[in-house]
Amino acid sequence: MEVSIPQMVDEFPQVMWWEADELVPILVGMGAGTVFEVFTAGMLAGLVLSGIYIRYKRNALPGSLHHMIYWWGTSGLNTVFTNGLETEAEQ
Template sequence: MKPQLEMPKYVDDPPHLLLWRIDDLAPIVLMLVVGILADRLGMFVLIGLLLVRFYSKYRESRPDGHALHALYWFGLLPIKGRTTPNPFCRRWLP
């Protein structure tokens, strides 16, 4: 049985590079660079593949946009807008 390939259907779908989503390729590329620098290429590529597997399971069990919301919540995704509240302000007083 061939694995199913997800193709973008809408304009706001996540970006793809050839057949893979960018968020699936990022850990592999990052671990590839770290593996080259550490002279342990095979081990770090394997770690990158495992990270992609665990992240894809996590992503499929959550609603769309959950990772971006988590990055904003922890203050790692700066959003520049006048109406966007500070992510570190957890309680609002009237």
């Protein structure tokens, strides 16, 4: 039996030709389109947003999206070490 091994350990799983995180804008657009009864427009908006996300993700440094989310204040970067200059023994 042949098993698919990803090139990087932290890569998202593939769904057809997209990575799983690249499908989120499409699914959100489809969900919003269903709620507001404009499914086709929501799906097209999701495809456009997904294309923009994919283009940004491919041209940016790895991990930059996580840092941008932290910079906007919507998530913590590290919950274990509040001060990045401290070692584990100093806490």
